[in-house]
Amino acid sequence: EPKESLNFIEIKIEEDIANNKHGGKVQTRFPPEPNGFLHIGHAKSIVVNFGIAQKYQGACNLRFDDTNPLTEDTKYVEAIKKDIEWLGYKWNGSVCYTSDYFDQLYEFAIKLIKAGLAYVDDSDAETIAKEKGTPTQPGVENEYRSRSIAENLQLFEEMRQGNHPNGSKVLRAKIDMASPNMHLRDPYLYRIITDKPHHRTGDKWKIYPTYDFAHGQSDAIEEVTHSLCTLEFEVHRPLYEWLIEKLGIFPSKQTEFARLNLSYTMMSKRNLRQLVNEQVVDGWDDPRMPTISALRRRGYTSSSIRNFAEKVGVARRENLIDVSLLEHSIREDLNKTVPRVMAVLKPLKVVITNYPEDKTETLVLENSPEDESLGKREVPFGRELYIEQDDFMEDAPKKFFRLAPEREVRLKGAYIIKCEEVIKDDTGKVIELRCTYDENSKSGEDTSGKKVKGVLHWVSASHAIDAEVRLYDRLFNVEQPGSQAKKEGKEFTAFLNPDSLEILQNCKLEPSLKSSKPGDQMQFQRLGYFCVDTQFTTNDKLVFNRTVSLKDGWAK
Numbered sequence: 389e390p391k392e393s394l395n396f397i398e399i400k401i402e403e404d405i406a407n408n409k410h411g412g413k414v415q416t417r418f419p420p421e422p423n424g425f426l427h428i429g430h431a432k433s434i435v436v437n438f439g440i441a442q443k444y445q446g447a448c449n450l451r452f453d454d455t456n457p458l459t460e461d462t463k464y465v466e467a468i469k470k471d472i473e474w475l476g477y478k479w480n481g482s483v484c485y486t487s488d489y490f491d492q493l494y495e496f497a498i499k500l501i502k503a504g505l506a507y508v509d510d511s512d513a514e515t516i517a518k519e520k521g522t523p524t525q526p527g528v529e530n531e532y533r534s535r536s537i538a539e540n541l542q543l544f545e546e547m548r549q550g551n552h553p554n555g556s557k558v559l560r561a562k563i564d565m566a567s568p569n570m571h572l573r574d575p576y577l578y579r580i581i582t583d584k585p586h587h588r589t590g591d592k593w594k595i596y597p598t599y600d601f602a603h604g605q606s607d608a609i610e611e612v613t614h615s616l617c618t619l620e621f622e623v624h625r626p627l628y629e630w631l632i633e634k635l636g637i638f639p640s641k642q643t644e645f646a647r648l649n650l651s652y653t654m655m656s657k658r659n660l661r662q663l664v665n666e667q668v669v670d671g672w673d674d675p676r677m678p679t680i681s682a683l684r685r686r687g688y689t690s691s692s693i694r695n696f697a698e699k700v701g702v703a704r705r706e707n708l709i710d711v712s713l714l715e716h717s718i719r720e721d722l723n724k725t726v727p728r729v730m731a732v733l734k735p736l737k738v739v740i741t742n743y744p745e746d747k748t749e750t751l752v753l754e755n756s757p758e759d760e761s762l763g764k765r766e767v768p769f770g771r772e773l774y775i776e777q778d779d780f781m782e783d784a785p786k787k788f789f790r791l792a793p794e795r796e797v798r799l800k801g802a803y804i805i806k807c808e809e810v811i812k813d814d815t816g817k818v819i820e821l822r823c824t825y826d827e828n829s830k831s832g833e834d835t836s837g838k839k840v841k842g843v844l845h846w847v848s849a850s851h852a853i854d855a856e857v858r859l860y861d862r863l864f865n866v867e868q869p870g871s872q873a874k875k876e877g878k879e880f881t882a883f884l885n886p887d888s889l890e891i892l893q894n895c896k897l898e899p900s901l902k903s904s905k906p907g908d909q910m911q912f913q914r915l916g917y918f919c920v921d922t923q924f925t926t927n928d929k930l931v932f933n934r935t936v937s938l939k940d941g942w943a944k
């Protein structure tokens with residue numbers, strides 16, 4: 389492969405391999421905390437970490453970074469494993485858990501205490517924060533910092549045994565209270581948590597390592613050569629390296645890249661959890677969510693997500709990716725692979741007055757202009773049909789190339805019809821159109837000589853099947869709900885789009901869709917790509933999700 393196409397991480401790895409660092413071995417890891425479902429940002433990290441391992445004949449571990457029992461749960465572990473497999477990746481060996489290293493991490497902490505590099509602090513969190521100072525002012529060394537090694541060992545052991553209440557003591561690294569890097573001002577290594585058992589270790593532990601203490605050490609235990617993470621950890625890197633150096637363990641190296649930010653959505657698990665808990669959405673896999681499970685349910689394919697992540701690429705500068713790029717990647721994929729069918733979402737009855745009452749014709753239509761191998765299907769045509777309400781206008785402007793009084797359109801794959809009469813109810817609402825058809829205008833054997841601009845989708849009224857169709861729009865109505873909320877001093881929920889879900893109950897579908905199964909995907913002609921919902925579909929009721937419209941409805 390040409391050198392130009394390498395990103396900065398690949399360049400670094402190729403240098404390391406060329407220098408025979410770690411014998412040329414490449415070991416990466418993906419380290420989710422099991423405190424929520426994975427989102428599209430995690431998908432980028434997965435593609436980067438697993439992709440690099442694949443490219444350089446290395447391996448990628450899946451490690452659950454489970455150091456906080458308060459927020460973690462086995463249900464998230466299961467969901468995360470499922471999503472990674474669905475994305476098409478296989479982790480190296482068996483799943484790793486930071487909690488499997490708790491004994492080892494405890495030994496590391498003892499080693500630091502014995503070296504005079506860690507101490508037990510009795511101060512409360514507020515005092516510790518105050519004593520840390522500010523980036524422009526050095527912090528204060530408190531009285532606990534000079535505790536003897538023996539006393540620190542004794543107190544830390546007591547903490548482990550549960551002899552001290554929550555929050556009453558912490559273990560801190562003894563580094564430099566005047567460091568320009570705030571993360572080196574005696575960072576927390578362990579805290580006491582006694583109020584909830586851990587999802588794997590139960591109540592064995594009363595103390596838990598912090599992210600900073602657990603992460604690099606777990607990397608070293610697993611002999612991770614390249615620890616790839618997002619830019620916000622750049623300021624943690626000196627601490628990551630300090631701990632590895634002082635403990636004299638495997639020298640894992642951390643490299644940061646820009647996280648994925650996507651417009652019109654939120655990607656922090658904390659915010660997503662709030663939407664789930666407050667029932668703003670119908671669970672983590674609500675098709676409007678930016679989670680992998682939601683995208684799957686909505687009809688995104690794993691290859692479209694991988695392609696999207698590849699397109700976004702790896703850089704060192706933060707940027708905002710427009711959600712239309714994600715939509716483009718699924719359109720591109722489904723356009724090639726799914727059959728076209730006809731469905732009418734907001735039906736308007738059409739009666740063809742000159743078509744025989746008891747007659748049904750069976751039209752044979754091709755399933756995809758993109759792929760002949762998708763074959764053909766039979767579509768019945770009769771005297772009574774449905775078209776889309778939006779495809780008729782009573783006082784239509786000249787450029788309205790759909791149906792209007794006295795105007796003609798072609799019904800896709802069938803005949804040219806002309807609107808002769810408009811039937812309304814008492815309120816003046818149009819409820820039916822009386823039309824005539826030209827029997828010489830049949831698609832493929834048209835001898836009518838007529839030229840019409842509009843082609844409408846339709847279904848035969850007596851053959852149509854009923855379905856519910858769910859249309860989705862952006863979950864938020866501003867580009868960056870997070871920063872907007874901060875700027876305006878509001879909750880991010882203030883920017884939710886109230887019209888993000890539209891449920892259409894009386895949709896009419898061509899009968900070929902009768903045997904549709906949950907997960908099936910298709911294009912509803914002129915309307916977009918759809919899939920059969922896996923949650924709400926029952927034996928008696930088909931529910932469809934719109935994956936994406938055919939064109940970007942928001943394009944300027």
Ligand code: ATP
Pocket residue numbers: 418419420421422428429430432433453616617618646647648649655656657658
């Ligand atoms: P969140 O803030 O959404 O809860 P997190 O970083 O706390 O995310 P983790 O479970 O710790 O969630 O993340 C696992 C890995 O995924 C980390 O290496 C993290 O850097 C990466 N990651 C998380 N969000 C993104 C993102 N938006 N883009 C790229 N990588 C991400």
Ligand code: MG
Pocket residue numbers: 421
């Ligand atoms: Mg995290």
Ligand code: MG
Pocket residue numbers: 657658
């Ligand atoms: Mg987080």
